[in-house]
Each structure stands twice: as structure tokens, then as C-alpha cells.
Amino acid sequence: MMTVRLKVNGVAHEGRCEPRKLLVDFIREDLGLTGTHVGCEHGICGACTIMVNGESARSCIMLAVQADGAELMTVEGLMQDGKLHPLQEAFREHHGLQCGFCTPGMLMTALDFLRTNPSPSDGEIREGISAVLCRCTGYQGIVNAVRAAAATLRGGR
Amino acid sequence: MSETRWIGKAVKRVEDARLLTGRGTYIDDHPPLANIWHAAIVRSPHAHARILGYDTAAALMMEGVGGVITGADVARHTKPFSVGVTAPVHYYCAATDRVRFVGEPVAVVVARNRYLAEDAAEVVQVRYDPLPVVLDPERALESDAPVLHEAVGSNLAGHRRLVYGDPDRAFREADVVLDERFSFPKYGSTPIETYGVIAKWDPLDGLCTVWSNFMGPFIMHPLTARVLGLPENKLRFIVPPDIGGSFGIKSSIYPYIALIALAAMRTGVPVKWIEDRREHLLASSSGTDRVAYREVAAKKDGTILGMRFRWLDNVGGYIRSPEPGCSFRPTGNFVGPYRFQHLEVDASVVMTNKSLTGPNRGYACGHLYFETEGIMDRLADRLGLDPVEIRRRNLVQPDQFPYRTPTGGLYDSGDYPAALDRALELARYDELRREQAKARAAGRYFGIGLALAVDPSVSNMGYVATALDPQFRAKPEYLPKSGAVDSATIKIDPLGRVIAILSTTPQGQGHQTVVSQIVADELGLVPQEVTVVDEMDTFTRVWSISSGTYSSRFGSVGTSAVALAARKLKAKLVEYAAHLMDLPAESLEFRDGAVRPRGGKGPAYSVKDLAGRAHWNTESLPEGMEPALQATAVFGFTVAKAVDAQDRVNSSNTYGFIAEVMAVEVDPDTAAIKILRYVTVHDAGTIINPMIAEGQIYGGALHGLGGALYEELQYDDDGQLLTGTFMDYLVPTASEAPTIDIAHIVSPSPLTPLGSKGLGESSSMTAPAVIANAVSDALAPLGIKINDLPMTPTKLWTIIERARSRERSSDATSRAANIERAETGDRSRVASGAAHESGDRSRLAPISGHPRNKPA
């Protein structure tokens, strides 16, 4: 058993786990943050995407112990002051989700993407979110949502 | 009368707030129990082998292990599932004597956590005696093929020859007869959330409670109870509030429900199992791979006289219910939107050493329309007609509705020519043809495809019996089957708040939103005032064997139950108010959330007012009125009848329509297919929420395109799965997904109170056909036609290369002859896709090399 100390959504946590424990399992089971989902456990589907030290990463192919000392952000941290993040608003407005299972990973991926490319073309949005698989939406609603969120965020909200 | 202020609006979803903030409750988030144990399943590494024995001693010694069950326990303590055919196929929830596909469950380890369970699963020893393997359905029917089920004696699980009208005469009298071979791949819509089951056993009460992301049909509940030897009222199925997609796939989770329930019963602890992705690809469910031989008989003017279908559907190692729905689910709409009256269907359901099959979005209709629409194009080509023209000449006409098909279907409403015209207009079809002519003159491969389909919704349970011989069905002990029902309860609390309770299992379709719209309209509220509960529970919900959220049911049957429940409740409110006002009920009406005198003058009683009085003072109720304000409606279609002696059956209850046009350009050097335009026009009757409807169409279309272009569960000759991860099993990403122009025409169903039909499967049925036809059209100058899916880049590139090199090496005269041969059905030029490349990450779409696997 090893001790893992990290910050998630601004809150400090400490836990003990086996060195082999996946970060996503640690987040879900030990920290009780079940918003981050597991879709493949082999690094392809992107459902488990979170932010690690400000960059998007797949929590299913990281070990919890690798995140010792790190600052994480999960989907639960997107809402601020009881208000949905512009990305969340836009997903709702543009029907960017159906079953919602890919959605947390999609949101975190889009968040990272818009930080590096605040004014993307549709093609760039598609490429940006192609790191996450969605089987429900055919992606159009998501593309529309990310485009709209980009505009809102550029508007300085 | 109800007003439609909310029906038809793109109301934003009530589900979204929780799902966007990480507060959904999916099966793996579901904490129904403390002290839960975790299961890992030991699976067969062989495609076909006899099981010689098990050694679980080492596993049982390991840390945290609570128990191991094997196929021997399964054989001793459970019964096999009943299957949809008369062949003696013994399908248990895990292998008992033999394994018949790679990944078949053979044992279950229960431990304190999943890590420990997997550690122990690795040391469970199963001794096997490998047997020869057969994978191809045609090979499986040869007399010297290895036989999977000795009791059956061959690999044929079932066979039916269905004859409607006089197909032999149609073929005799035809001016033109064409035949084609098609093959359709084995693919599954792979929901991003995998299967999950939690089972708890109370030995003293003899009660087993199961939580799972099962989607129905709930016929599987009594079947599972029988397997476990439990009375139905001692087996409780509960579905968590959120399911992460299903597309038909999660209807096949029920053997795992039995297996995990057995593990809980044998080990005495509550057990949780969450399938991982590799397990899902290995052994969950998919559609069948099918080989189809099609014949069409037509007159010179393009009038179709009849068709013959010969199908070999590959259901894998066992036939699992509701198979052989793969062949018979579309019985009523076998003829699609066309008028021809003579049809012969020869359906063989074949078992091979592949994983098992079941409903997958568009259940059997993607196959059906790929073949029909393909042969329509070949026929147009042969007769020198435009593909639009040949279809137009054969469409069921608007004045023919309700239209009875020769196979027993009853198309409730529609205007197929109008929908086709709308699609052509949106696609600017004539302009596309001109563009194509220019492109071809410039040596480019530009193609236009069409696909039309009747979109069946709400399966009639009765179709399953089409698989059985009429003689068998005529026996006195045989019980006919029919029906398609759904229920809803609406209650008004003492302060006038409304709750609607459903027995559905939505997997992203937004039932809570849609129901809040319907109830708001019926009761004069706003949707936010209606709370909708949709967590199915077989102990507390009103349900029947056809219940569940599958076969595009909800938009048609579920919404009907909701509307009827609301109307019942309204009638009660009117009756109560009439009593209070001492007026005849006929002089009152329910309008704008209150009971008022017709014509407007006089006092009104609001819902809130009536609710308060009814709950607080039962003395105020008229004599004979049931206290409390609630109503339950069970809606069932009266057109759902059992299959008749001539094998005719109305296999669904409402029938929509789809017309699609697609334009593509194929790059002959890379085999990249670029979708230039994709138009889809739907008629699903009344649309309740156009935003949700559009989302369903987009999702359905991409499932169909995925199957047509990339997705296939591929096996090597030994039956080992080659596509066991998302690295190899290619799911389209946003970069491959097209933008679609969507339009609706509305022919309300006369059978449903709101006029709505289902739409959930929608374009998954047409997308394979439309893109295959578009690519065939693009590559027509090379004599290529697409009869085999998926058109993976490698496969398509190989076909193009072969055609071009032939072209390069031949002179002009022989080239013309080649093209002519190809057009007249010479199969030698058509790629059969022998080269299945595994792990092929190349993509057809123009953008490639996007980061699939971003390092952490």
C-alpha cells in the first residue's frame, strides 16, 4: 500500500492504495467522484479524460501513485459558484449529449482543446474531440456545442 | 381537448443537468448495497473445445477470494435458456460441457475487489480438448463441417422457407431477372458504457434482487427466473436511472444476470460485475454477419414483379433469444416501400464458432435494405433507368394507406413519393448529376447513392413465431404470441404537483424530457412542473413481457401510454369538478390547467385546488370515485396479431419512412471516401421533440456508416478475435462523421393518440445502403460495385487497384467488355474482401492521424 496525496477540484485528498491501482479507479472508488467514467480501460475511448496539472490525460492508463502530488480536475469541478460552465451550457443548448456516458471525458477534452485553440474551425473541433468516442450523438451536437462555447469563452464570460 | 404547446418544441433536456455535472447514476456508480463483492469471469481461450475439467483450488486459496463457480455449478443449479427455435440447442449462462466461441464464460471468481478477482481468475485452471473450428456460415452447412451441437446434428439452428403470392410465376413472367450476392459484416454498436450486473440473494426469503443496465424486452425476466429456478415474484430486476447507451446490445445482457445471480446465490455474498471493453468486444453481442443471395424479377418498364431472398445468418456459437429475429424481425416490411406482391424468403440461421448475436440498432433492417437497395440500383442500371425512376415506379402510393403488405405488415400511414421528392430537392439531385458528369469527364470518381426504407417501430412479439413451422404452430399445445404494450402512471400530489412513472429503460433518448412535454400539454402545465421517474423495477412498475426500450418503441407505444394516462386523469378531474359544481360533466372541459365550464363563463377549479380537496377530504368525492388522484394506462396495439398459417405477420406496429441521398467522391489512390452531401428525410408521424429526433437520426446514421466503413468483429482461422480493443475495432470519431441535412414530413399515425411513431433506429437502417450505392456509383467507370461491407480502406483500395491495373493492361475494346460484364452481374470483378487486415488504423475520411491515444 502506498500513500497518494493530491488535489482534486481544489480540494486536498489523501488516500492509500496498491501501487497498481488505476488513477480512474482511485478517483471513482477512493474519492467517490463517479463523474469520471470508464469506457475501455485501454486508453482509446477517452471517457476517463481528466485534467492533470492543467492538461488533459486519460486516467485509465495512469496509476494513482503517478498522480501523487498532482493537481487534478474532473467533471465535478467544472461548475463554478453554482453555475454551469459555458461548455456545459452549450452541450445542453445544442444537444451535445444523449446517454451522457462519454460526456465528462468530452467536456474535459474540449476544455483543454479550447484553451490551446480558442477560435477553432469546425474541422479543428472535430479533430480536437476525436480523442473521445461517442456512440450516441453522431458528434454534430457536440461540434455545435464546442463552437458555441468557444464564442462564449472568447466573449470573456 | 389537449393543446400542443410543448409537443413539437425542441425543449432542452431535463436529464442534462445531472449528466453534465458528473452526477448521473449508471450501474457502476450505483451503490445499492454495502459490503459488495466483485466478480471476474474466466473465459474460454478456445473457439471450440471440450471441457475436461476445472481446478479452482489455487484460486480459492488466494487473498480475498470468496468463492469460485464453474460450468459444473451452472449445469447443476441452472437450466438452459429457452431458445427461439425447435432445434435442441442447450444454451446455459456459461459453458458446461463444451466451449463454442472464444470468450465464452467458463467460471466466475468472486473476491473482495476486482483486482483480486482478476488475480484469482488467472489461476483458475480449465482443461480443454480443442475441436475443429468453423466460422463461415456457408462452410458450416457443408456435410463435413465440424458440428457445434451434437444434439442438433448440424449447424443449422433453424430454417424457414416463406412464400408469399406466387414468386415462381413472377419470375417466369419477368422480362428481366437479376441476381446478386451480398455480404453484411458482424458489428455491434458498442455502447461506451459496458454491461454491469449487481446481484443479491436473500436465502431466507428466497429472493434474488438484480440491478443491471438491462434495457428489455422484459420477456427475458421470466426466462431468467426459470433458468434460476425461482418464481417470477422472487426475482426482482431493477434498472439504474442512467444507462450509457445500448442500441439493442444491452438486451443481450440477461445470461450474465443469471450467471452473476448464481454467483451470489452460491457464494452467499452480494456480487457486482462490470464488463470490461475487451470482454464486451469478445462476448457481448453484435448483429449477424450475413450472406445473402438476392433475385429480382421485373418488367421492362421497371415494375418489380417479385423477389427471392436467400439468407444465411450467422448467430455464433449458440442461438440466443430473441434470435432468430435477425431473419424475421422485419417480416411485415420485407418488401420495404415497394408494391410487389410475390416473394420467397429462404432463411437459414447458422451456428459457428463466433460470439453470439442479437438486436443491434436497426435489427436486421440494415441488412435487408442494403441488399434491396443494392439490387434496385443494379436493376436500374440494367434497364437504363435512373435509380430515382425505378424506385418511383414501384413505391406504395399515398392513397393505398393503410397498406397491407403481402407478408402481413400493416403500414399505418405515409406519403413515400413526397418524402422522396423532398430528399431529392434538398440534395439538389439534378444538379448533383450534372456535377457528376463533369467530374467523370475530368476522370474523377464522383457518385450519388439513394436508399429508401420503411422504418418499423414497436416490434410485435408475435413475429418471433415466424421462425417456427406452421405445423408446429398449429399444435393444440402451442400458445400463439402477439402484443406490444407499454404503461405509464401519472399522479397528482396533495399540492397539485405531478409525477409520471414509466416502465421504460432509456439509454439516452431523453424519456424524462419527452414525457414532461406530453404531460404538460395534456394537463396545461409547463414541463418543469412534471417530475418523470423512469427507473424500471419489475416489483413496482406495471409491465408486461414486451416492456422495455427497444425496437424504436418509446416514441410510439410509450408516449401513447403517457397520453392515455393523462387523459384518464383529466377525465377524473372533470368528473370530480362536476360533482363539486353540481353540473353535468358534459358541460365542463379541461383547459389551461383547470376544469372550466365549456364556453368559458363561470367558476373554474385548478388542478391544485382539486388535488388539495381530493387528498384532504375524501368525503368530497362523488360516490364510487376511487380516492387519490392517479391514473395508470396500459397501451397496447390491437394491430399486433399472431403470425397466421401463411406466415403473414404484422411484425411491427407503426411504420415510418426514410428517404436518403448521398453524394461521395472516392480518391482512387488512397481509397478515401469523402461524403459531399448526405440528405435524410424521415416520416415518423408527429415529432414530439425535434431536437431529440435529430439526435437519434445523427446517431443512427453514424452507426450505419460505422458498420459500412470500418466496424467488423474479425476472426482469424482459429476463431481468435482480431478486433478485441478499440484500437482494432474501429469506431468512427468526430473526424469521420458527416454533417447531415435532415428534414421531416409528417404523416401522423392513426394508431397512436399523438400520431407519433418510433424513430430510434432510423438511419442506421439506410446508411449502409446509401453509402454502398454512392460508392458503387462513383466507381462504376471501373466496373466496381459494392456488395460486401465493410468497405475498409484496405479492401476498397485493393478492389480499385485490381480494377485499374486491369484497365491499364487492357485495350479500349476489352475494357468496354469488362465493364459490361461487371454490369450484368459478373461477380469475378467484385471484390470479396478476402484481405481482412486487423489493426488497420487508417481512415477513409480526409482527416487522418488525429490523436487517438494521447499519452497522459
Ligand code: FES
Ligand atoms: S476508459 Fe480511459 S480511454 Fe477509455
Ligand code: FES
Ligand atoms: S452521449 Fe452517449 S456516448 Fe456520447
